[in-house]
Amino acid sequence: MSSQTVKLGTQTITPNVQDLGNSYYIEFQVNITKYSNNPVNHTIVVKFVCNKYKQVVVPSANPLSSPTVQTVQKTIQECVDEWYNQHKSVYEVA
Amino acid sequence: MTKISLFANTTTGNSYILASNYFPFLPQVSLINGYGALTGNTTAQASPTPKRYAKVIIQITSVSGTFSTGQGLTVQIGDGFVTQTVNNSAITSTGTVEILLTENQAVANVNGTQVSLIPMGLPQGIILTFNISGTSPSFGINAWVEWE
Numbered sequence: 464m465s466s467q468t469v470k471l472g473t474q475t476i477t478p479n480v481q482d483l484g485n486s487y488y489i490e491f492q493v494n495i496t497k498y499s500n501n502p503v504n505h506t507i508v509v510k511f512v513c514n515k516y517k518q519v520v521v522p523s524a525n526p527l528s529s530p531t532v533q534t535v536q537k538t539i540q541e542c543v544d545e546w547y548n549q550h551k552s553v554y555e556v557a
Numbered sequence: 558m559t560k561i562s563l564f565a566n567t568t569t570g571n572s573y574i575l576a577s578n579y580f581p582f583l584p585q586v587s588l589i590n591g592y593g594a595l596t597g598n599t600t601a602q603a604s605p606t607p608k609r610y611a612k613v614i615i616q617i618t619s620v621s622g623t624f625s626t627g628q629g630l631t632v633q634i635g636d637g638f639v640t641q642t643v644n645n646s647a648i649t650s651t652g653t654v655e656i657l658l659t660e661n662q663a664v665a666n667v668n669g670t671q672v673s674l675i676p677m678g679l680p681q682g683i684i685l686t687f688n689i690s691g692t693s694p695s696f697g698i699n700a701w702v703e704w705e
Binding site: 507 | 594618620621623650651695
């Protein structure tokens with residue numbers, strides 16, 4: 464279990480992160496101000512699994528060569544952003 | 558050859574694939590309007606035509622909210638005639654639920670714990686009901702059926 468600071472909305476959170484090999488298990492608390500468009504003011508616990516790797520297209524330095532696809536490791540910030548992007552319609556964070 | 562049927566969300570009245578973020582074998586599924594999470598009671602249906610077995614796989618990839626004792630996610634499986642509860646203890650963590658159906662057997666595995674179910678044969682329609690309770694709950698769920 465490791466932890467590092469990431470940003471979510473205006474909050475700085477310190478998720479607990481477990482390395483599961485090809486994925487991360489991430490758990491943190493965050494304050495929310497809206498749930499399904501209704502104003503609320505409380506703290507929720509978030510638990511999710513995030514793929515550890517992503518594929519990125521790297522352009523070739525040679526304009527005559529094709530770009531290549533590389534697999535790179537995601538940051539915890541990227542995983543938390545990904546979770547929030549999937550839940551933007553459900554939650555508004557403080 | 559093993560075949561796969563996906564569950565479509567029937568609560569919304571749309572043929573949304575029940576997917577929170579990705580399917581390992583169909584990454585483009587998130588482009589179909591199933592992107593998102595479940596916040597309230599939801600039903601979903603798949604229509605396999607199994608001859609030998611059907612294995613329902615339910616991945617709970619994200620859980621958020623706050624849950625008192627007894628609150629969380631409860632899964633029911635039915636064939637349109639009989640409905641039975643798969644997990645008596647509500648789920649509040651990520652994990653996997655698998656249900657194996659054969660002609661004369663029905664058994665579930667809920668996060669590693671085996672659960673006996675009443676045999677329901679090899680239904681041509683499998684209806685999952687997700688009952689969700691808690692404070693500001695949201696569940697990310699992928700579900701599909703592997704069958705032969």
